[in-house]
Amino acid sequence: EADIYQTPRYLVIGTGKKITLECSQTMGHDKMYWYQQDPGMELHLIHYSYGVNSTEKGDLSSESTVSRIRTEHFPLTLESARPSHTSQYLCASSEWGGTGEQYFGPGTRLTVT
């Protein structure tokens, strides 16, 4: 079983609010990722990290920001939420090397009204 957690699972928030989506893993993985999943199910990589103090933007431009101060923790922040940010956000991690298998959290479904 993968040990990767996301909170909250569901969030409904008004426009303009600042929010942070939490992601933690207990597997000691160096690599972590944030994906945005649209209603058509396609996954879009928005941020990734190779380790502490490493963060990079992914393939899809996003107004969110991330930080990696501890290996196990990779939070995602939206400074000012907008309805266009409504989506499912999935966090994942993987070990360095190996076969590249990614372990996913259960996701946060965000609705901005």
Add this chain to the structure above:
Amino acid sequence: GNSVTQMEGPVTLSEEAFLTINCTYTATGYPSLFWYVQYPGEGLQLLLKATKADDKGSNKGFEATYRKETTSFHLEKGSVQVSDSAVYFCALRRDSGGYQKVTFGTGTKLQVIP
């Protein structure tokens, strides 16, 4: 660049029917290939994988064979169950300059009816 193409869904099957979900890829070299499954309300989880040509990955009755000559990794199951209803993602991992890039397909939704 790398890409993964999956058959479009949704796919609707009766219980005990045979399942095939097609997946083809474009990549240089020898990527590793994966099938992930996403059940309703959950994140993705690895279903099976293959790391080199002619490898067969298998799990929970699902199988897929890494075919380099046709650049394919089709998912099959001989007899589906209602509990197999989910979204299935094909993916590849390719090492590029030290960065291990994973590319996902767009997902195929499977609905199995009793």
